[in-house]
Amino acid sequence: MTTPTPRSGRLAGRTALITGASRGIGRAIALRYAEEGADLFVTATKAALLEETRTQAEALGAKVTVHVADVSRRDAVQALVDTAVQALGGIDILVNNAGVYKASRLVDYTPEDFDRIMQVNVYGVFHAMQLVLRHMQPRGRGKVINIASTAGKWGSMNQSAYNASKHAVVGLTRCAAMEMGAHGIQVNAICPGFVQTDMLQEFRAHGDILGVPFEKVMEAGLARVPLKRFLQPQEIASLAVYLGSAESDGMTGQTLLLDGGMLMV
Numbered sequence: 572m573t574t575p576t577p578r579s580g581r582l583a584g585r586t587a588l589i590t591g592a593s594r595g596i597g598r599a600i601a602l603r604y605a606e607e608g609a610d611l612f613v614t615a616t617k618a619a620l621l622e623e624t625r626t627q628a629e630a631l632g633a634k635v636t637v638h639v640a641d642v643s644r645r646d647a648v649q650a651l652v653d654t655a656v657q658a659l660g661g662i663d664i665l666v667n668n669a670g671v672y673k674a675s676r677l678v679d680y681t682p683e684d685f686d687r688i689m690q691v692n693v694y695g696v697f698h699a700m701q702l703v704l705r706h707m708q709p710r711g712r713g714k715v716i717n718i719a720s721t722a723g724k725w726g727s728m729n730q731s732a733y734n735a736s737k738h739a740v741v742g743l744t745r746c747a748a749m750e751m752g753a754h755g756i757q758v759n760a761i762c763p764g765f766v767q768t769d770m771l772q773e774f775r776a777h778g779d780i781l782g783v784p785f786e787k788v789m790e791a792g793l794a795r796v797p798l799k800r801f802l803q804p805q806e807i808a809s810l811a812v813y814l815g816s817a818e819s820d821g822m823t824g825q826t827l828l829l830d831g832g833m834l835m836v
């Protein structure tokens with residue numbers, strides 16, 4: 572029997588659990604991680620697109636396990652983490668990327684819509700962080716990368732539930748970093764601005780509320796971005812590679828803006 576050749580790259584020999592990896596930023600992170608030598612455990616609620624991520628990541632040489640799960644459900648995340656630990660032989664990197672968005676004026680949110688955004692964007696991150704950190708702690712190493720948003724750092728019109736949820740992710744990131752430092756675990760967040768994914772299309776509803784066409788909403792958004800363009804998911808993935816690699820071992824508790832210069836705080 573021949574010994575398999577170790578895969579090279581900045582994440583060689585590392586394993587990663589990535590939520591919301593079926594499309595957009597999550598898929599881009601999965602593919603960059605595969606390129607850099609990581610083995611993957613990818614999850615989302617719909618199987619078909621996840622399988623596409625698997626096919627593309629395997630073509631880059633990664634070992635990939637696909638698992639359908641709704642991160643808002645504690646029992647589903649417990650099963651997800653247990654299966655990932657078995658499949659990967661241990662989780663080195665957790666990327667909490669799954670998220671949902673819905674535009675509404677604060678006075679119009681239904682409690683159900685508000686609750687759904689909190690369940691996925693906040694409780695999803697809490698469940699996965701708590702269960703994976705319990706696994707990482709005795710190993711004395713690990714990386715957690717939470718995908719927050721510029722919405723976690725300032726106010727926006729017609730998306731108070733989303734902004735509240737992303738402020739919570741920023742808070743969870745900072746507190747977890749404080750508690751995990753002594754265990755050799757780094758916890759950081761990426762706060763993207765406008766990124767060209769399906770989620771950007773959800774801004775149509777924002778335009779409907781304001782009574783302006785989608786194009787005008789996008790123009791107004793770009794007017795606040797010094798680089799004058801939307802980011803691509805791959806650009807978020809590049810920062811996620813850094814945060815998942817040994818290169819960032821000295822960094823924890825950071826909530827890094829990657830937004831074309833929109834916020835300078």
Ligand SMILES: NC(=O)c1ccc[n+]([C@@H]2O[C@H](COP(=O)([O-])OP(=O)(O)OC[C@H]3O[C@@H](n4cnc5c(N)ncnc54)[C@H](OP(=O)(O)O)[C@@H]3O)[C@@H](O)[C@H]2O)c1
Pocket residue numbers: 590591592593594595596597614615616617618640641642643668669670671691718719720721762763764765766767768769770771
């Ligand atoms: N695009 C932007 O401009 C932008 C800016 C700042 C921050 N972000 C954040 O970046 C992350 C990724 O966003 P994106 O733009 O790539 O969005 P996207 O294209 O809408 O993808 C969202 C991903 O999350 C998954 N997902 C949604 N609900 C889930 C649940 N309950 N359980 C498990 N997976 C779930 C989706 O898969 P299924 O549909 O199969 O469930 C999909 O893979 C989100 O946290 C988002 O808030 C995005």
